[in-house]
Amino acid sequence: MNRFDLAQMNQGETRTIIDIQGGYGMIRRLESLGVRPGVVITKVSSQLMRGPITIQVGNSQVALGYGMAKRIILE
């Protein structure tokens, strides 16, 4: 099965979130900022050495750690 996560995405690419593989706490935190399955996101930037990744969600931007990005699965 092809698993494609946020860390693998290219800068400027747009995709839909299909799953978030995390605990209840993480899912809730992401959800509170509008990051949840079914939402379309665009990758704005990533930092060197597995640094945080910034995405565009709706009209706002959210930065999240590399480990979290690895658990956001995209279409």
Add this chain to the structure above:
Amino acid sequence: MEKVHPEGIRKIFLMGNPNVGKSVVFSRLTGVHVIASNYAGTTVEFTKGCIKLGDVSAEVIDVPGTYTLEPTCRAEEVAAEMLQQAVSDKGGGTLVINVIDATNLERNLNLSLQLLKQNIPVIIALNLWDETKHIGISIDREKLETILGVPVVPTCAVSGEEIKELVTRLPEAKARAYEYTEEKRWHEVGNIIEQVQRVTHRHHTLLERLGDASLRPLSGIPIALILIYLMFEIIRFIGEGLIGHIFEPIFEKLWAPVILKLSAVLGSSGFLHDILIGKLVDGEIDFVESLGMLTTGLFVPIAMVLPYVFAFYLVLSFVEDSGYLPRLGVLVDTIMHRLGLHGLAIIPMMLGLGCNVPGALATRVLEARRERFICATLMAIAVPCMAQIAMIVGLISNHGAKGLLLVFGTLFVVWIALGILLNSILKGESPEIFVEIPPYRIPHLTTLLKKLWMRTKWFLQEAIPYVFLGVLIVNILYSLRIIKFIGKFTAPIVTGILGLPEEAVGALIIGFLRKDVAVGMLSPIGLTLNQLVVACVVLAMYFPCVATFAVLIKELGVVDTIKSAGIMIVSALVVGGVLNFLLNYI
């Protein structure tokens, strides 16, 4: 459904997502000014104010921003707890103004729907309404009002329009206006958005391009370096300019003759003379060395420190309001992880450069207890406040840049090394950064100036009494020969390890109270450059001033503050000793 009587309103809670302008709405409603910035979590404690509604006055409470009522960090816990108290307040007369960001309706409505389910009347302020037009969003406000069943009042809080309408419609607030099943909350939000919001395609604005560029490493790192350099130069330019052209001339030309006359009246010596004016140097007043309340006690806070504090806060406030700080946090995140922190810890560190007290309070933007401990300890040890920096610069810069480089270079190395050490010793690991990146905004001049004024005033209120007290204590300790006694007693450490003369212990004692006065006290004892460097580094590191210490106890608890203080004392002695050895024997 309950309705509210205008005379019956006693308490108004302002709630909403972080960085939607609650604090600005609060200022507009109450006339009380609170610090607002362009990043999440500026209000970490709640603030209270009052508003006149007809003949009665109601309390307005600015609640820390929260994305959800199911808290994920300390500031959100505070918000949720406060709401629960409000709901259970049987006296009635409480209501919530839910401030929402019109440019981010979907995410904001998630909290609104949670609030609308609570047993407390809610009214919605649709803030940043003016910005929606610029970015191609159109919202059918009336339809939104009909769907939600509570008043939705558009506001542009920064410019203060329409706040009046919000106040007149407060009595229309309703509780339990919108029912839905909890599992379908996002689905409901989606439905509402579909009905009320239209987004038209548009090109990226210049600010948006700049915003993205400052987040990408290739362009972001050069932008960060240039910006930090510019900040540093502007602070230096304004600080030096104010001192050289305004404050020093005022003290030297206008104040000195007055004090000399007073000195003659007091008979040029005696206890009262020592306390008010201090020691004359060659029959003249030396504002740094005389150590009297009316000489050094006024000169240090006003003519040496205030200009830099003012310049620093001017620049910091601008950078804060622009929305740059969270971007800087993202850029330095990888480095901060080595210190057991994440990128957002750069915000308390930057605030700490102004004064460690707000810096320590701002550690609340960090989620984990371990992270807050490391951040507060590192800041208290290796981030000197602007008052201290100004004095160190004043004292050492006439020996050339080498001394300054040694002092601040050492502190920077300590910051990194101690962070790595604490990160490896303390159990656990640092959580990942997770933060909203606000859009760049051109800072609003009046808001910026008000913030600058509040911070400057706060500095003067905090500084002058403590400086006076410090000068008073110094004089008492000297005249009772207590400093001499302690000097003898502590000679093995002060002279043996740090290589400083016994007299330097006076500065170390006063350093507990105020670091700027303490650094100034190093001036008359004739230290060599090497000794000055060691003394300044040790003074910065060994203990926080009493005001910071009090906040640390509040934020970390007694046990962790004692641990933190232990780390400070040990590391100050080790670093001071090593520095003394390296500077003198190599």
